[in-house]
C-alpha cells in the first residue's frame with residue numbers, strides 16, 4: 001500500500017463497523033447503508049491537485065483492477081464523476097464507434113436506459129427485449145449476431161436491478177467472444193459481490209459505481225476496459241465531460257481527474273475498498289449478501305410472501321416480492337410502517353402486477369435481515385393483513401416465467 005495519501009490519514013478500520021445508530025437501514029440497491037468508518041473517512045478536505053489525493057486516485061484504480069482480476073496489465077480503470085448512468089453513457093459514447101452497431105439485451109429498466117442512451121448518442125442498435133424478468137440466453141444472442149453481420153458490440157446488464165434477476169453473463173460472454181464481437185457490461189449492481197473475473201469472463205469494458213457493492217457513497221462511476229480499446233477511443237466521444245479517453249490520458253499523464261473530482265467520495269470509497277478486502281474480497285462480500293438474501297427470502301416466504309423469480313435467478317442483490325392480495329394491504333402504509341421500524345424498502349418496477357423490492361446489499365448482515373422480517377410481520381399485523389398471498393394474476397405471471 002502506498003504510504004502517502006488516504007492510507008496514513010484514514011485509520012485502517014477492519015471490516016465490521018456498524019452503520020451509525022438511529023439511521024434506518026437502506027434496503028435499496030444504492031445509495032445504501034454504509035459503515036460508520038466509511039462515513040468518517042469524509043471528515044477531511046483534500047486538494048484535487050495535491051500529491052496525497054493523486055496517490056488516493058492511483059490506489060483506487062489499482063485496487064479496482066485487482067478486484068477485476070487484471071493480472072496482465074491488459075486493462076485499465078477510469079473513474080468518472082457523476083452517478084452510474086454518467087459512466088454508462090461515457091462507456092457507450094467512447095467505445096461504440098459512430099459506424100458501429102450494438103445489440104442491447106433488455107430485460108428491465110436499466111437495459112431500456114442503455115437503449116435510450118444510444119438514441120441520444122445517435123448510435124445504431126437493435127434490441128432483444130425479454131420483457132420484465134426473463135433472462136437473455138446464449139442461443140438467441142448467437143442467432144441475432146449471425147442474422148446481422150453489421151453488429152459489432154453486445155451490451156448486457158449483469159444484474160438487472162429492476163427485477164433483481166441475475167443475467168447469465170458467462171454464457172453471453174462466451175457466445176459474443178466466439179463470434180469475435182465486443183462485450184460491454186453494465187455490472188453496476190453486481191461488481192464487487194458477484195464473480196466477474198476477466199480471466200473467466202472476458203469483456204471489452206464494464207462499468208460500476210461507488211455506491212453499490214463496494215459500499216461507498218454516491219458520486220462517481222468507473223469503467224474497466226481493455227487498454228487497446230481505450231487507446232482506440234480517442235476523439236470518438238460525443239461529449240467533452242464524458243470523454244473516457246480524455247479522462248484516461250489526463251490521469252495517465254498527471255495523476256489527476258480532468259475536472260473537479262468528488263474528493264470526499266473518493267476518500268470514503270478507498271476506506272470501503274479496504275473493508276471489502278478485509279471481508280475477503282468478492283467471495284466474502286458475495287457470501288454475506290447471499291446469506292442476507294437467503295435469511296430474508298426464507299422469512300418472507302414463511303409469512304406467505306412469494307418472490308417473482310425462482311431461486312436459480314434470484315440475485316443476492318435485490319429481491320422482488322408480489323404485493324399481497326389482501327384488501328387491507330397498501331404499499332404506502334406498509335412502507336411507512338417499515339420506515340418507522342428502521343427499514344427503508346423500495347417500490348417495485350413491474351408493469352403487470354404490483355410488487356415491492358428489498359435490497360440485500362450494504363452494511364448489514366443476517367441479524368439485520370431477521371429483524372427486518374420481524375418488522376414486516378409486525379407491519380402486516382398492524383395493517384390487519386393476516387395473509388400475504390399474492391393475487392392469482394401474480395402467480396399466472398410467475399408460471400410464464402417457469403415455462
Ligand SMILES: *Cc1c(COP(=O)(O)O)cnc(C)c1O
Pocket residue numbers: 029030083084085086088110157159160161186187188189209
Ligand atoms: C444503479 C444502477 C445504474 C446506475 O444508476 P444511477 O442512478 O445513475 O447511479 C445502472 N445500471 C444498473 C443495473 C444499476 O443497478
